[in-house]
Amino acid sequence: MKNIAKMISLIAFCLIVVPCSLFFAGAIDLPLVKTLALIGTIIWFASTPLWMSRELQVDSAEVEI
Template sequence: MNTIAKIVSLIALSAVIVPCLLYFGGTIDLATVKWTALAGTIGWFLATPMWMSRELPKDAAEVEI
């Protein structure tokens, strides 16, 4: 599961970066860049916390925030 989340996260990050570079090169139009970057951003924010989460300290259940 951790490896799959990392792969999805990398693909989503690529979906943000690659269209911007293609637009800079004049290959695709701005509307395509906006929608692809939006989808990549949403995908990245959904996938990345799955593998970047951290272990909470043992006494975290006793601390009230």
């Protein structure tokens, strides 16, 4: 599951970076760059927490002494 989420995150990151580079090179128009970057950003924010999460520390209210 984590590998799939990492792959989706990488693809989403490419959807953010590649269109910006193509616009800088003059290959695509600005509205297309904005659309692809928005889609890539939404997918990246949805998929990255799935594999980048960390173990939560034990809360002091849950510990019995």
